C-alpha cells in the first residue's frame with residue numbers, strides 16, 4: 546500500500562510522510578521533533594518506523610526540527626550537497642574565524658560525521674530536545690547565509706565535539722537533482738525548482754506503480770517541472786498567495802518582491818493557470834499546499850483552483866484538497 550500524509554504545510558513548517566511497501570520516509574522536517582511525532586500519532590503513523598528524511602531545501606520552514614528528529618530516530622538525512630552545506634552554515638554558531646577557516650571546519654565536520662555514523666544509534670536516544678528553535682515564519686532568503694564571511698578576525702579553530710556540534714546527524718546521504726535514487730521500496734526523482742535557496746528541489750516518488758509529485762516553494766513552473774508533473778496519481782502543488790492580498794498585505798516591500806519573484810512562491814493565479822493550461826488531469830488527488838497565512842485564504846485558493854479545473858471533464862472523479870499549517874491532512878491511500 547502507498548500512503549501519503551501531509552503533517553503540515555506553510556511558512557511555519559512543512560512535513561509529509563510517504564509510505565511505500567515496507568519503506569516510510571519523511572519529506573522535510575519543518576516542525577519540532579515533538580510536533581512531528583504528535584501529528585504522526587494523530588493520524589495513526591508510528592514515528593519510530595520512519596526510515597529516512599528527505600529535504601527539499603534549507604529554509605527554516607523545511608528543516609526546523611531536522612537535527613533533533615534525525616538523532617532521535619537514528620535515521621539518515623538525504624540532501625543535495627549544497628543544501629547540506631547551507632543548512633550547516635545556518636546552524637553553526639558565530640565564531641571568530643576567517644571564511645577559509647570556516648570552510649576547513651566544514652570539511653573536518655563532514656569527515657568526522659562519516660566516521661561517527663556507525664556509533665550514532667545508541668547515543669541519539671538521549672539527545673536533548675531543547676536544541677530546537679521555536680518555529681518562525683520564514684520571510685527572507687538571505688538568512689541562511691548570514692553566518693558566513695563577515696568575521697574576518699583570525700583565531701584558533703578547533704572543530705567542536707559531536708555533542709556540541711549542532712549539525713551532527715546520524716547519517717547523511719547526498720543526491721543530485723535530475724538523478725533518481727531509491728530509498729528502500731520508494732524510488733525518488735528529485736528535480737530542480739526555481740526558488741531562492743542553495744539547491745532547491747521538488748520530488749516525484751514512485752512505489753507500487755503509484756507516482757506522487759511534491760512541488761512547493763517555486764517562483765514559477767518551468768518546463769522541467771511541468772514534465773515531472775505529468776502522469777502523477779497525486780499532485781501536491783503550491784498555491785501560496787493571492788496577488789491582491791499580497792500587494793495590500795503586511796509584508797515589507799522587499800519581502801513582497803521576493804515572494805513575487807521568479808525564485809519566490811506560486812500565487813493562486815499562477816497555480817490556476819497551470820491547472821487550466823499545463824496540467825494533464827491525470828491525478829486522482831490535487832492538494833494545494835504552502836498557503837500563506839498572511840496573504841491567502843483557503844477559500845480563495847480553492848475557488849481559484851476549482852475554477853481552473855472545472856472545464857476538464859476528465860477531472861469529475863478527482864479530488865481537490867487543501868493542506869493546512871495547523872493540522873495534518875487525513876492520510877490518502879492507494
Ligand SMILES: [Zn+2]
Nearest residue numbers: 556604606762
Ligand atoms: Zn517553504
Ligand SMILES: [Zn+2]
Nearest residue numbers: 602604740762
Ligand atoms: Zn523556501
